[in-house]
Structures are given as C-alpha cells and as structure tokens.
Amino acid sequence: MTTDDPVDQLGKDLSLNDTQQQLQKKPFQVVLIDIEKAANNKVIHCVKKPLEEEDLKFVALSYRLGELHETLIDTGIGYTASITSFHLNDFYQLCFMMTSESELKHIKYVWVDAICVDQRPTKRKATIYQMNNIYDRAAYILAVPDLHLAYLRGISIKNDDAIEGSTKYSNDIYHLIHQNRDQIVKAEEGFLNDAQVPKEPPELRQLLLEFTDHFAYSFMYHERHQKLYCPVQALDHICETTQAHRHHWQTWTKRHSNRVFGLHSCHDPICPIELVRSYNLHSGTEKDEWQVSASQWKSKVIHRSTAIRQSMEFLTDLVKDWSSRVWVVSEYNIAKKKNNLKYWFIQLASTHDDNIVFRCLNEEFTFFKFDLDDDTFPDLTMMQYYKENQHQSRIDRLRSTNPVYKRFHYTLIRHLNQQTFLEMLLRSKASRNEDRFYSILPLSKYADKITEVSRWGIHSMLSVKLKLYDIMNIEDKLILLLWSSNKDAIIHGILPTFATSTLPLDFNGRQLLHLAYKGYFNFDLYNPFSIMLHHHYQQTHDQRKGDEDDDGDGDSTRYYYLRIKPKEYYVQTDNSQSRIDLLTKHIPVLQRLGIYHASSSTLTTLDIVSIPAFQWDSLAMAPKNKDKYVSFFFILVGCFAQNKWIISSKHDITYPYAGTGSLLCGNDHKDPKSLSFFDIY
Secondary structure (H helix, E strand, O other): OOOOOOOOOHHHHOOHHHHHHHHHOOOOEEEEEEHHHHHHHOOOOEEEEEOOOOOOOEEEEEOOOOOOOOEEEEOOOOOEEEEOOOOHHHHHHHHHHHHHOOOOOOOOEEEOHHHHOOOOHHHHHHHHHOHHHHHHHOOEEEEOOOOOHHHHHHHOHHHHHHHHHHHHOHHHHHHHHHOOHHHHHHHHHHHHHHOOOOOOOOHHHHHHHHHOOOOHHHHHOOOEOOOOOOHHHHHHHHHHHHHHHHHHHHHHOOOOOEEEOOOEEEOOOOOOOHHHOOOOOOOOOHHHHHHHHHOOHHHHHHHHHHHHHHHHHHHHHHHHHHHOEHHHHHHHHHHHHOOOEEEOOHHHHOOOOOOOHHHHOOOOOOOEEOOOOOOOOOHHHHOOOOOOOHHHHHHHHHHEOOOHHHHHHHHHHHHHHOOOHHHHHHHOEOOOOHHHHHHHHHHOOOHHHHHHHHHOOOOOHHHHHHHHHHHOOHHHHHHHHHHHOOOOOEOOOOOOOOOOOEOOOOOOHHHHHHHHHHHHEOOOOOOHHHEEEEEEEEOOHHHHHOOOOOOOOOOOEEEEEEEEOOOEEEEOOOOOHHHHHHHHHOHHHHHHOOOOOOOOOOHHHOEEEEEEOEOHHHHHOOOOOHHHHOOOEEEEEEEOOOOEEEEOOOOOOOOOOOOOOEEEEOOOOOOOOOOOOEEEO
16 A cells, blocks of 8 residues: 555544445445556556456555655546556556466456545545455455665665665575575576686585575575684685686786886786776786686675675565555555465566566566465574664674575564564554554454544544553553563653653564463453553642743643552662662652652652562573563652652663562552552653
C-alpha cells in the first residue's frame, strides 16, 4: 500500500449504519490491471471484477510510498489515477517479471492501490472498507520494498551506487537470497574465470573462497575473527602464492625503468602509480596492458565483494523500512492465513533496456518466498549473527565474517513473523496515530474494539498508550510499562511518566512475554488488579499558588495514574551522592503532583523504590542463563506517605537484589514503607 493514511476517514465516515449499508449493496467491484498488457505493451489497462467472483485470481502488491512528480493515468473506467509513489517504467518491469515467474505467470491481473483506488470520496471509502478483503482474496501478496526505486536513486549517490551493484551482481544476489548453493558455486567459478584469477597453484582459489571475507562462505556463515585479523593482510598473504609468476615478468622487463617525480622507481613496464594521473603517458605495449589487466584480479575480487555486501545491507534496510509501515504490517499479517507472501526487488532486474538479465536464465525463475512456516532460523541461532542494536551490530560486522545473508533473513523473520502486538502497533510508522488501531487491532485478540476507535479521540502517541493501558490484558499492560520505563527509554519527567517516554527500539518484549510465564514473575498475571489505569482531577502547583501566568480559571487538571501491585519491591536505603542527585532532579515534578514538601532540604521524606519484573529468590534457583532476566525492572521516585510516584529518568541503578536495598512485600503491615499497591503518575 502506498498511502500513509488510507483510512484517514474510516472511523468518521464509516459508522455502523454505513457498514450495514455496504453489506446490503451489490457485490463490490474491484479494479484490476492486466499484467500482460502492462508488461508487453507498457499500457495500463484496467478492468472491474466482482471481488467475490469464484475464479478470480490476482496479485496484490505491498510497498511503501515514494515522492515523485505526479503521473496521471486514464484508467478507462471513469476516473483518472494520480501516481507519485513509483515510476511507471518500474511498474511495467515488475509486470514483465510476473509474466516470467513460475507461479505467477498464469495469473492475469494485479492490484496496486495507487491506480486501483478511485480517489473520489464515496468510491474511495467503499474501496478502503474492502481493503482487508482485497488482500485476503489475492492469490499472492507480492511485497516490493523498492518499488519506489526512482525515488531511492535520487536521494543520494550512495543509494545509486548500491542499486548499480545490485544490478551488476543480480545473478549472485538472486541465488544467494534463494540459497541455491549449486548455482552460487557456479556463479563464483564464473567470476574467478572472468577476473582472470590464476588457476595455478590450485590452492589459491580454494583459499580465496574459504579463507577470505569476499565470497559466499563468508556471506552465509558466521565466524568470529581473531583479534589480530586484518582482511587486507589476509588477502595479500594469499596473493603471495602467485609471486613466482610476477617475478618472472619483472625479470623479463628489467630493461624498463620508471621514476615518478623522484619519489618512486620500479621496473614494471607500466607503473601503477603513473596511472593515477590521466596526463602521465606510459611506455608499455599492448601486451603489457593485457598483463597489467590480468594482474588486477585482486581489486576485482574486492570490488565484487564490497558491491554484494553493500547491496545486501541496502536490501535489508529496505525490508526494515517497508515492514515498519503500519498498513504494510496489516498486509503481511493477512498473508499468514494462506502463507502466500512473496517478495522481489526491482533493482535486481533494473537495466536501461528491455534485455532483462533473468530472461537468459535456463533454470526456472521464481520470486523470493517468505515461508511463514519455515523454522530454518530458530531464534537462538539467529541472535548470534545479528542484533537489533545498531552499535552491537556494527561491532559484530568488524569482528566477524559479517554474514549478510543471515542478517537479511533474520530481519525478514524478526519483522514479519516475530513481532508482538505491542511491537507492531508502537514501532510502526503512521501519519495518523489512530491508523495504528485501525490496521493492527483486527490482527489481535482486541479485534472487537475496532468499532470503538472513532470515539477514542486518538491524536498523539500519548493518547495511543493511555488507551492501550485501558483496553489491554494484564501481561500486555505490564510489558508496556516495563518497555516505557526501561533503562534505555528516554524519559523527561513529563506526566504521566508511564506513557510519555520515547521507547527504545531494541527492547525485547517477546522474550519478556515468554519469560513471564515461567513462574518467576513479580506480578500476578491472573489478578485484574495487578495493573489498572485510573485518573483523578487535582489543581496544579501553579493553580494552587494562584500563579498569574496560569489560565486563572480555577479548573483542575486531569492526572492519569497506574495502580500496580508487585509481589515484592526494594527500598533504596543508602545515602550516596547518586541517590541525592536522583531525588533532587525530580523535585519539580513531585511538587506538581502535590508533594509540596519536596525540596532539597527535605530529601529524607522522599523515597526511591526498585521494582523488578522477576522475583530474585526465584531467579536464584533459575537456570544459569538468568542474566537475560535482569534487564527488566524500573525505578520509582516518590513518597510512601502520599503513595505518589513517578518513573525515574536516566539512572545508574542495577537490577535489585538482596543487598541493594530493603526487600519488602506488600502484606507486611508492620513496616511503614509496606504498600499493597503503588500509584504511578
């Protein structure tokens, strides 16, 4: 889908009566494009077909928008389509590839929203209402993360270089993504021959293929390098096996003597340094030029390797960008029902004429298929190769073979098949925040809430999170709280602190959910009162003082708070400078909450509490890999006397355990700092 806000009026325009009227009308007519006419004649020929027609087969495209100059298309069925998301030549080329694809070549039609959605309000509304049905009825959903290729080329030279590399080495990349091992071996053997890599001694090519980072073995398999490893030095060392031939050449050409500005002298017939300047004329013969060209195979090896790696990482980034769009999330999740998701990249067949590289393939041509039932890459294995955290990923690339094939497939699996409800809804990108609910709720256990969205008044991420705390079950609420209060979250002390932080992208909510049901969780997942959203009205500190800069209307402010009931918690009892600093910086927010005595001179009346997600005594008896548990906790700053708390901004407190503070339980009524619940603002 191209538009960011395809249902911007869905909640407002489609009331319950609208829905009932839609169901009572005649069958919906879907607009489709003839694939063969687009591929062979480069024309857009549209037809209308009943969506529920029994024998109707079509491909539905999933993509993201670009920003090109408008192209107008007369659909021939009563409306003009405006296209700004992709270049028509790229679309025609995609259609040509569909006519060659093994499973799609017999399908006659394709649906792409930029052309097939009549933008006149009533027509658009009717089509938008049927959007999920359109993707559900499609024989295949074809994801094209770079359909906006023309836009990508114009963004930067770096993009253009990566795209050119994809095109030049498209055959290698095609087989690499497909994991066609025999074809990969054949392609690399062909490259070694074309690059004139010596066949003698025979060990040379084997060393290049298996002991450098320039061929498929390093693209596909993860191996850590030793500390002193240097890729340039390793390649140079392997190349020394050909020095006997080079020395023979140098002896034969000893009569030559080259000097470069008095800085360098050699006996090569053509000095490589002289070639740096275009005005330096060498004295070599045609045979000398051939020998120089033949000796440059090492640079060709490096160039090919660099281009393929750059291309694979570019394609990986495109997958991440495409899959992060909120309506795309809906589309590929619909594909899970039939396991009918394929994907393709325009740049792998991007040529300046119609002589498509894959036309010459003798073997059967297929798009890439994302098999939702494939368990080839289990979680624990893949996590060794690629981390969501970019800093950690960058370090791993420098210290390992950097298997771009595995990183690519891990990204596909992680984004398309392993995201939780919260990750899909909060990590995705949307131009309208209410679209997060319209697109993701139907895929979840909260699907029955979809008819209420228009009444929720969703306009910001804060309103999104508050509504989630209101409608979700206990475990999802707790995961959102732990995500919002994570040590890496950006918290500025804006109320309510449990819903205003910037969420860290590398938070592993899926792992937390898995661990929560192992019996160590610090909250009762079967008690609806473990976490509940409330609100009350209270005058602000400024209103109370009658601040002249305030509105002066005497109105109270609504304060949202979460009431949580942990099984245990830790009270920080030390008097370190870091504790004093932490309390001091939160005084202004605490005063706004009505803790008016909070000041630098009354810090002893304030408290710091650590609440872990898992009980420490249980963890002490847990398996040895308990380290993965200890990143899940949060710090509260507030006052036991008034039971008002806020989530602390950045701190250096570690996971709480015996020795880091006083361990308390909510049922210890003898202790004045024992609470059965905490109210977090």
